[in-house]
Amino acid sequence: MARELLGLHLVRVRRTPTGPIEQVGRIVETEAYLGPDDLAAHSARGRRTPRTETMFGPPGHAYVYLIYGVHHCLNFVTAERDVPQAVLIRALEPIANLVGRTSGPGLLCKSLDIDRSHDALDLLGDELFVVRPTGQRPVELGAGPRIGVEYAGAWAKKPWRLLDQSSTFISRPLPKAGSRSSRRRVRG
């Protein structure tokens, strides 16, 4: 799903006093979180709490959480009920009605005005959803380790951060080949 979402358009419909505004961004960076095995996931070891409950719910819903007491992060729940997997949306390329930066999970939520009140929102509804654009620009697939999960040991090394290398709106470049974070463990 993290791969499939790249290149699709995320649509956010905001109701305003003067009528609805449709914000659109092309998804250019995602990360996969495959709990309960994945120790980098909030649902690691099957941890099921009020916060992570949405991850255990049906797919096609938003999982939104507050990080560092400051920013919100938007995820799509991707697996069947009771299988706590999700895809973090990390960066958008502005297509329509987007003001402010959209490169980075916290910035993206700020620009789309998404917060905890949107947790568990149905992504098949009319407020937040994805569409496949016509004449879709091809995705130049890149992969690297996920950001900010150093604590997850071997799981932190998995190349589950996916992005479109042709986009200038990714949150940060992939680590250079040969750098510590991209080097493969080789048996000696």
Added chain:
DNA sequence: GGCACGATTGCT
């Protein structure tokens, strides 16, 4: 009730 800390960002 206490306390350590985070799937980030911005400023020094």
Added chain:
DNA sequence: GCAATCGTGCCT
């Protein structure tokens, strides 16, 4: 390099 800022998870 590090502070901001607070909900969450886990312990007592």
